[in-house]
Amino acid sequence: MRAVIAGTGGYLPARSVTNDELAAWKGLDTTDAWIVERTGIRRRHIAAEGETASDMGLAAARAALAAAGADASDVDAVIVATATPDSAFPSTATLIQGRLGSTRGFSFDVAAACTGFVYALGVADALVRCGQARGVLVIGTEVYSRILDWTDRGTCVLFGDGAGAVFLRGMPEAEAAGRGILSTHLHSDGRHGEILHVDGGAGSTGGTGVVRMAGKEVFRHAVAKLAAAVDEALAANRLAQSDVQWLVPHQANIRIIDAMGKKLGLPRERVVVTVDRHANTSAASIPLALAEAARDGRIARGDLVLMEAIGGGLTWGAALARF
Numbered sequence: 188m189r190a191v192i193a194g195t196g197g198y199l200p201a202r203s204v205t206n207d208e209l210a211a212w213k214g215l216d217t218t219d220a221w222i223v224e225r226t227g228i229r230r231r232h233i234a235a236e237g238e239t240a241s242d243m244g245l246a247a248a249r250a251a252l253a254a255a256g257a258d259a260s261d262v263d264a265v266i267v268a269t270a271t272p273d274s275a276f277p278s279t280a281t282l283i284q285g286r287l288g289s290t291r292g293f294s295f296d297v298a299a300a301c302t303g304f305v306y307a308l309g310v311a312d313a314l315v316r317c318g319q320a321r322g323v324l325v326i327g328t329e330v331y332s333r334i335l336d337w338t339d340r341g342t343c344v345l346f347g348d349g350a351g352a353v354f355l356r357g358m359p360e361a362e363a364a365g366r367g368i369l370s371t372h373l374h375s376d377g378r379h380g381e382i383l384h385v386d387g388g389a390g391s392t393g394g395t396g397v398v399r400m401a402g403k404e405v406f407r408h409a410v411a412k413l414a415a416a417v418d419e420a421l422a423a424n425r426l427a428q429s430d431v432q433w434l435v436p437h438q439a440n441i442r443i444i445d446a447m448g449k450k451l452g453l454p455r456e457r458v459v460v461t462v463d464r465h466a467n468t469s470a471a472s473i474p475l476a477l478a479e480a481a482r483d484g485r486i487a488r489g490d491l492v493l494m495e496a497i498g499g500g501l502t503w504g505a506a507l508a509r510f
């Protein structure tokens with residue numbers, strides 16, 4: 188069986204905040220010029236009061252189902268990648284399953300920080316290949332605005348809220364005709380947990396904690412580890428860099444994105460970039476970018492798409508898919 192990406196969808200909160208507005212609103216000692224130069228971020232969406240990961244994920248999931256011409260009765264499994272679940276349980280995936288009105292199958296969350304979507308895609312692909320599920324919703328949804336230290340300019344300007352989703356349809360290989368998830372490559376190294384972490388949680392402090400990051404160190408790991416993951420994905424499929432039609436990277440920093448595009452020899456217009464308008468939406472960043480590029484017609488059926496991400500853990504990975 189092959190897991191074919193049958194539809195994509197995205198959701199962004201209504202409120203979009205520019206760098207200057209953010210600095211004034213939160214009283215931050217920063218400038219638009221610094222943020223744009225060091226990260227490429229110009230604005231980000233911030234969830235409304237009471238708007239949760241399940242609210243946003245549900246909207247993205249509905250859009251993905253509609254794009255696939257599917258409905259809740261086609262869904263066997265819901266997998267949500269998030270670091271900002273509504274609550275410890277029910278899982279955000281189960282909340283979304285319930286609100287979709289889907290009563291069969293199963294649902295669960297995946298915790299791999301900014302790599303969450305790649306991990307969830309890997310799990311979903313395995314479920315489809317082994318015949319345990321046929322229709323799978325894979326969702327990344329995040330409200331980082333609730334886990335930021337709004338006095339720390341080194342982190343709070345970097346993140347935004349949003350959700351993205353794909354609907355995977357299991358097809359026999361002959362019917363898929365080369366389309367689908369080709370492979371996923373997942374990695375983690377817990378020795379580097381300290382350089383990007385949340386300093387609290389239900390099972391330790393009882394609170395939620397806030398994001399702490401040693402930015403320069405994460406940057407260094409990102410460039411090396413993402414390059415290796417990209418090479419691994421291509422080698423596993425006996426593909427060359429020149430076969431890649433679209434790079435859809437995790438959106439943390441335009442300098443990291445540009446480094447990956449350059450490594451692959453891809454012109455800028457073949458790299459899907461949303462970091463300027465969305466900032467870093469963690470597990471939501473790749474499916475949001477996929478949804479945007481599918482909706483505006485850039486990514487078309489048959490295109491080879493390479494995805495890669497790195498995040499807290501450290502976790503990192505890559506996925507190759509033919510649309």
Ligand code: UT7
Pocket residue numbers: 216217218221222225226301340341342344401402403404405406409439440443467469497498499
């Ligand atoms: O999604 C998970 C993966 N995350 C990432 O991939 C993030 C990777 N890291 C990065 O993107 C970059 O390291 C950052 C954007 C976080 C930081 O950029 P940098 O070029 O590494 O800057 P830095 O942290 O070394 O800081 C340089 C200077 C410091 O001042 P001093 O010590 O040189 O006087 C910071 O205090 O910039 C200062 N600074 C700021 N200035 C204005 C840090 N944040 C800000 C700010 N506005 N918002």
